[in-house]
Amino acid sequence: MPVRQATEDDQTQMSKLAAEAFFDDELFGDVIHPHRKEYPEDTYLYWLARLRQGWSDPNNYFFVSTAQSANGEGEQIAAWAQFLRKSKSAKKETAPPDVSDLPPNRAASKEREDILERQYEYIAHEWSGSRAECWDIIWLATSPAHQGRGHGRALVEWVVEKATQEQVPSSVISAKGKDGFYNKMGYTIPTGKAWEPETNPLYGLVEGGQFWWRESHLKSAESASK
Ligand SMILES: CC(C)(COP(=O)(O)OP(=O)(O)OC[C@H]1O[C@@H](n2cnc3c(N)ncnc32)[C@H](O)[C@@H]1OP(=O)(O)O)[C@@H](O)C(=O)NCCC(=O)NCCS
DSSP states (O other), X not given: OOEEXXXXXXXXXXXXXXXXXXXXXXXXXXXXXXXXXXXXXXXXXXXXXXXXXHHTSTTEEEEEEEEEOTTSSSEEEEXXXXXXXXXXXXOOOOOOOOOTTSOOOTTSOTTTTTHHHHHHHHHGGGGXXXXXXXXXXXXXXXXXXXXXXXHHHHHHHHHHHHHHHHTOOEEEEEOTTOHHHHHHTTOOEEEEETTOSTTSTTTTTOSOOEEEEEOTTSHHHHHHHO
């Protein structure tokens, strides 16, 4: 499966792909974009703003998995992922990008568009102690037309290889219905839920959001199981 590093020119295609893949997701659909049926063309703006923000932090890595386009001429992005190398000694973030040129996202709920940014302080403790140094899967999306063909696996394999080389754990927060996929990829240690505790702004709004850790690639995990 051809996987390559994404470029800034890919951002619009990547955001449109994510908008399609997450259109009816409980969080990115119902909670964040309640007006998406009225303004279906707007939801990609959510992803484009976050992609630009992510690009401004050098600890983020963006990859795409590609397929031949339908007419056989050139490539098409079938899936993409954002991985974050979390570290106590992380390289300094650059200034946030200007997203003021983007039109307002009419599909989004004004109160909930930034719910993930507000929820972060309730889950930050997951990445501490022996898990402060790790690779986190921030986003992963395969376009509906290309699902079930190994693109998601190919992208996750990149981050697993990095985590193995560096001997650090890897984490993900699974969307509703996606636990089985991540379990297959070796993310089998469940810890918290992204909507806990009761004061978390996501509390009561979603059923998915399980934290999963992959540690079987760590030499210490291997020797512990012997
Ligand atoms: C989850 C997602 C990324 C999987 O991508 P994909 O490209 O379809 O997955 P792959 O084809 O690489 O699947 C790899 C394996 O996982 C299995 N799998 C895929 N989705 C699964 C699911 N929801 N539950 C259980 N197993 C699943 C496949 O059957 C395959 O198994 P196999 O290797 O034994 O044949 C994709 O369904 C998606 O983008 N969904 C919408 C957005 C989303 O929820 N992203 C995840 C956010 S946490």
